[in-house]
Amino acid sequence: MGSEFKNGGYEMTETGTELAVAKRREMRGWDLVLRVAAVAFSLAAAVVLGVNKQTTTVALTLVQTLPPVDVPVTAKWHYLSASVYFVVANSTACAYAAISLLLLSVNRGGKKRVAMMIVIFDLMIIALLFSSLGAVLAVGLIGLKGNSHIQWHEVCSVFGKFCNQGATAIGLSGVASLVFLVLVLIAILKLHKKR
Amino acid sequence: MGSEFKNGGYEMTETGTELAVAKRREMRGWDLVLRVAAVAFSLAAAVVLGVNKQTTTVALTLVQTLPPVDVPVTAKWHYLSASVYFVVANSTACAYAAISLLLLSVNRGGKKRVAMMIVIFDLMIIALLFSSLGAVLAVGLIGLKGNSHIQWHEVCSVFGKFCNQGATAIGLSGVASLVFLVLVLIAILKLHKKR
Numbered sequence: 069m070g071s072e073f074k075n076g077g078y079e080m081t082e083t084g085t086e087l088a089v090a091k092r093r094e095m096r097g098w099d100l101v102l103r104v105a106a107v108a109f110s111l112a113a114a115v116v117l118g119v120n121k122q123t124t125t126v127a128l129t130l131v132q133t134l135p136p137v138d139v140p141v142t143a144k145w146h147y148l149s150a151s152v153y154f155v156v157a158n159s160t161a162c163a164y165a166a167i168s169l170l171l172l173s174v175n176r177g178g179k180k181r182v183a184m185m186i187v188i189f190d191l192m193i194i195a196l197l198f199s200s201l202g203a204v205l206a207v208g209l210i211g212l213k214g215n216s217h218i219q220w221h222e223v224c225s226v227f228g229k230f231c232n233q234g235a236t237a238i239g240l241s242g243v244a245s246l247v248f249l250v251l252v253l254i255a256i257l258k259l260h261k262k263r
Numbered sequence: 264m265g266s267e268f269k270n271g272g273y274e275m276t277e278t279g280t281e282l283a284v285a286k287r288r289e290m291r292g293w294d295l296v297l298r299v300a301a302v303a304f305s306l307a308a309a310v311v312l313g314v315n316k317q318t319t320t321v322a323l324t325l326v327q328t329l330p331p332v333d334v335p336v337t338a339k340w341h342y343l344s345a346s347v348y349f350v351v352a353n354s355t356a357c358a359y360a361a362i363s364l365l366l367l368s369v370n371r372g373g374k375k376r377v378a379m380m381i382v383i384f385d386l387m388i389i390a391l392l393f394s395s396l397g398a399v400l401a402v403g404l405i406g407l408k409g410n411s412h413i414q415w416h417e418v419c420s421v422f423g424k425f426c427n428q429g430a431t432a433i434g435l436s437g438v439a440s441l442v443f444l445v446l447v448l449i450a451i452l453k454l455h456k457k458r
Contacts, residue, residue, distance in 0.1 A: 150397075184452070188451065198390045205394075252386060
């Protein structure tokens with residue numbers, strides 16, 4: 069009886085270990101998939117805003133007695149500091165996500181120090197991406213609606229394509245930011261379970 | 264000899280446990296101090312921007328042949344969506360920091376679930392605060408420098424006090440954001456050490 073019980077206990081422990089290993093592998097798989105998504109979305113956001121440019125014409129009345137003249141006007145992404153910051157932030161996030169992917173692939177043994185450094189850097193990238201999201205959203209909103217109090221006129225009715233492309237970049241970066249948030253959440257949950 | 268060794272080993276373990284408990288208490292102390300700082304700085308940031316208002320006069324030339332007329336103009340914090348978001352974000356962070364402080368004081372036993380929920384909410388607050396920081400910094404920069412490409416004129420030469428008060432609020436919120444970042448970093452380091 070005693071031996072049977074012992075055996076049963078041993079089997080249960082082995083099954084438990086196997087389950088834990090399988091679960092760890094599954095979580096590791098999710099971590100890698102999410103990092104690939106982070107690379108893709110932050111790269112797409114940086115490129116979509118980084119190539120954003122639109123030239124259009126506006127009718128300008130130079131002399132009251134003459135008909136308005138069509139003047140070419142151009143909007144470029146680097147005209148706004150917020151867009152420059154956004155492109156730099158998303159490029160940094162993309163490069164970091166790729167590096168962390170490589171590090172995790174090399175770190176198959178699951179070295180504690182490497183894993184910890186990655187979580188800490190993930191956290192820094194969250195701060196970077198969310199601040200850049202806030203920056204372009206705030207400026208984009210003024211571009212869309214204008215602000216009558218300080219005479220900042222809306223520009224999206226003239227530069228429609230430029231604004232739409234900016235909105236797409238914001239959406240893509242939003243997904244990348246959420247992916248990094250989920251990565252840190254998973255790391256915290258994993259660490260709590262191991263306590 | 265064997266007993267002595269055993270005794271020595273027991274003593275070492277007890278000292279180790281005492282050290283661990285002392286270290287945990289010290290870390291807990293830091294956590295509480297940082298949360299009090301988070302309450303203070305986010306509250307100060309929300310109040311400093313939330314009461315921001317300046318009325319001044321600008322010389323306006325209505326008719327070319329007549330001398331310019333002094334017209335009163337007012338800048339209020341809620342004229343800009345970014346400022347409204349900033350005040351809401353910092354108020355939320357302040358209220359949350361106060362609640363987490365209460366929860367940690369009640370949770371003296373150190374329940375795993377409560378501690379985990381607090382780290383997760385800390386993370387959400389980081390995203391919220393950094394996005395609001397990005398928003399006011401981007402709009403504040405245009406207010407300070409203007410943007411010649413889209414004819415958004417700088418306003419800080421007229422509303423100097425308003426802009427300075429905004430900069431103070433940004434600084435205060437910056438400290439609050441860093442405090443939350445440090446809180447999550449400490450939690451991650453603590454969890455890694457316990458593994």
